[in-house]
Amino acid sequence: MASHPNRRILLATRPDGRARQSDFELVETAIPAPKEGEVLLRNTLISMDPYQRNLMGNGSSELPPMELGTPMSGPTVAIVEESHNPDFAKGDYVQTWTGWQDYAISDGSDLRTLDPGMAPLSTALGVLGHTGLTAWVGMTKYLDDMPGGTFVVSAAAGSVGSMVAQMAKLRDHRVVGIAGGARKIAYLRDEIGVDAAVDYKADDFEAQLARALPDGVDRFFDNVGDYMFEAVMPHFNLNAQAVICGTIAGYSDTGLPDRRDHLPRLLNLILYRFIQVRGFSILDHLDSYPAFLEEVAPWVTAGRIKYREEFIEDFERIPETFLTLFEGGNTGKLIARVG
Amino acid sequence: MASHPNRRILLATRPDGRARQSDFELVETAIPAPKEGEVLLRNTLISMDPYQRNLMGNGSSELPPMELGTPMSGPTVAIVEESHNPDFAKGDYVQTWTGWQDYAISDGSDLRTLDPGMAPLSTALGVLGHTGLTAWVGMTKYLDDMPGGTFVVSAAAGSVGSMVAQMAKLRDHRVVGIAGGARKIAYLRDEIGVDAAVDYKADDFEAQLARALPDGVDRFFDNVGDYMFEAVMPHFNLNAQAVICGTIAGYSDTGLPDRRDHLPRLLNLILYRFIQVRGFSILDHLDSYPAFLEEVAPWVTAGRIKYREEFIEDFERIPETFLTLFEGGNTGKLIARVG
Secondary structure (H helix, E strand, O other): OOOOOEEEEEEOOOOOOOOOHHHEEEEEEOOOOOOOOOEEEEEEEEEEOOOHHHHOOOOOOOOOOOOOOOEOOOOEEEEEEEEOOOOOOOOOEEEEOOOOEOEEEEOOOOOEEOOOOOOOHHHHHOOOOHHHHHHHHHHHHHOOOOOOOEEEEEOOOOHHHHHHHHHHHHOOOEEEEEEOOHHHHHHHHHHHOOOEEEEOOOOOHHHHHHHHOOOOEEEEEEOOOHHHHHHHHHHEEEEEEEEEOOOOOOOOOOOOOOOOOOHHHHHHHHHHHOOEEEOOOHHHHHHHHHHHHHHHHHHHHOOOOOOOEEEEOOHHHHHHHHHHHHHOOOOOEEEEEOO | OOOOOEEEEEEOOOOOOOOOHHHEEEEEEOOOOOOOOOEEEEEEEEEEOOOHHHHOOOOOOOOOOOOOOOEOOOOEEEEEEEEOOOOOOOOOEEEEOOOOEOEEEEOOOOOEEOOOOOOOHHHHHOOOOHHHHHHHHHHHHHOOOOOOOEEEEEOOOOHHHHHHHHHHHHOOOEEEEEEOOHHHHHHHHHHHOOOEEEEOOOOOHHHHHHHHOOOOEEEEEEOOOHHHHHHHHHHEEEEEEEEEOOOOOOOOOOOOOOOOOOHHHHHHHHHHHOOEEEOOOHHHHHHHHHHHHHHHHHHHHOOOOOOOEEEEOOHHHHHHHHHHHHHOOOOOEEEEEOO
16 A cells, blocks of 8 residues: 555635635545445546536535535546455546545445546546536437537537537537637637637627527537627527536626626527526436447547546645636646546 | 408507507408318407417517408407318317408318317317417426426416416415415415415515525426516526516517626526526427317316406407506406307
8 A cells, every 4th residue: 555645635715706725725644444345545636627616615506515624525536445345346446526635435336437448547537527428418418409400519618618519510510619719719620620619709709609600509508608698699599408507607696797687588588489498417417427438438539529638747736726727728627647 | 151241350550569559450351252171260259368469560579470461360269151171060169360350261270179068168269278278388398297396377367377376286286376466366365276375566575475485496487587587586496497488578689677687697596506497389289289188178177277258249349458468457368259
C-alpha cells in the first residue's frame, strides 16, 4: 500500500457568490481501513466540473449542499487497493464519486467497474461518464429525434454541448452551435463540424442567429438559459422541444433581471406553437449507462465523437484549477492525475 | 326544406385589439344545394368561444386567420336536411365546424355523428365536445397521473378549468382551483368540490395561494399564463409538470410587460426541479374522441362532472353575445339555439 498520507481538500467555507481559494482547506489524514464487504479506493483521476460550485452551497441548486469540513464532492476514477468485497478485486479500476482526496472506502454500491481496454480511463469522467450520459439522456429521452430538423446547441464548445452537437450530427440533424469568441467558433466549425456556428459575443449575435436559422428551430439543447434562451425562443417552430441542461445564473424570486418580462411571451409560444420545455435529473437515468456506452463508446473509439481533456498533475493545484472554470477560458474537461 | 333564407354572420374586418360589433356583418343568401357525396346541414346549436377571437386575425395565434367575408368560423351542432352521402341520413345530428350561419354543405369528412340518447346535444359543443376533449387530452396525455399529488387549475370556474378540476378530483388528486371573485370561489367550493379555492382578485392572493399549497404543486393546468403562471411557479415541486392551455394576452416580441424578467427564474426552476412545461394542439388528438367519450360521457350523464350552459335563442344576437366573453362575466358555455 502506498506510504504517503491521505491528502484531502475540504470545503472550509460556503462561498458567497463566486468560489475562492480560501473556501478550501488541504489536510492530511491516515489512510482508512476497509471492513468486511468494503474496498479501499485510491483515486487516480479527479474531475473538476462547474456544477461542483452548486454542491458548495449558497448556489442556485435546489438540492442540499455538501457538508462543511468534508472532502469536496465530485466524480473520480479510482483503483481498488484492497478488497473485502467479492465483486471487486485489487487492481480493478472503477468510476465513483469520492471527490478531492487520495483514499476512500466504499461498500461497492456506488462503483462502476471500468474496462481499461474499451477507452482511456479518463473518458469515464467525461465523454463516456456523467458528461456524456447527460448529453445522451437529454437528447434521447427528452427530445424526440427529428432527422433533418434544425438542432440548436448553446455552449456548444463545452463538454456537454460539443458532445450533443456531434451526436445530433450523427443523427442527421442540421446542427447550429452557439459559443463565444473566434477560437470557439473555429473549433465548432473545424473540429465539431456543425452546419453553422454563431458567436454570442459578437455585436450582431441576433442577426447571425437569424441567418443561421432560416427554417427556425426544432430542437434546442440549452446549456446557458437566461438571455440565450430568450434569443433562441422567437425562432421556435411548431412542436419545437427544448431541454434546459444548464443556466448561468441563480436567480431568486427577488433577484430577477431588470429588463422586460419575457416569460409571458414564452408561455404564448408554448401555447400557440405547441412547445415543450423540460429539465431532467441525470440521477434518474444512471441505469442507462449500458445503453449509453453501447451506442456512444464505438463512436468515441472510432473518433466520430471528439472530446478534449486538460490534465494537471498536482493534487494541491485542484482548487485553483477548478476556479479557472468560472473564467470561461478552458476548452476541455479538467482532470487531475494523482497518486 | 326550410323556406327561410340562409343567414350568415361574416367577418367584415379584422379587429385591432378587442373585437367589436362592427367587425361582423349579417347577410342573407340562398340555401346551398348539395352535390353527389355531400350533405346539406342546418345548424341547430352554435357555439361562442373565446378562441374565436384568434381566428379573426391580428391576434396572438400562430395559425393563419380565417378569410374576410366568410362566415365566422366555429363549432356547431347541425341536423342533416338532405343527404347524398351513404354515411349520413336525413335527420342525423352531427357535430361540425360550420360557424355562424344557418346552412352549410359538407362532404362528410368533417362530421362527427352524435347520439342524442347519450347526452343532451349541446354537450357536444362543450363538456363532451372540443372543450371537454381539450381538458381531457391536456390532463391525460400531457400530465402524468399522480394520485395524491397537488393539482392546480387556473380559470377553474371556466369551461375547460372546471372540467379539469373535476376530472382531477375523480383521479384522486388534491385539487386547488384559482378563479376571480367571490361568486366563482363559491362555485368552485360548493359545486365543483375543489379542496381549496384561491381568489386571484383578492389583495392577499399570493398569501392565499401559499396557504392552499402547503405541499407545493405537482401538476398545473394553466388557462391564464402571465402573472398567474408567475405566481404559481415558485411552488413547483421536484418533477412538477405544467400544461399551458390558455393565456390572457398576446405579447409580441416587442410588447413585453414592463416588470422584471421572470423567464431566467423559470429556466432555473426547470433545471433544478426537473420541471416540464408543455403546450399541445387539440387537432393532433381528434382521433381520441372515442376514448374520451368512453371515459367522460358516463361521468357527465351520472352527474359526476357538472357543467354550465347559457343559451340565447336569437341568431342575430350572436356577435354581441360573443363579445361579452371578453368582459369576464359569463359563467357557462355560450350557445345559440337557432332554426
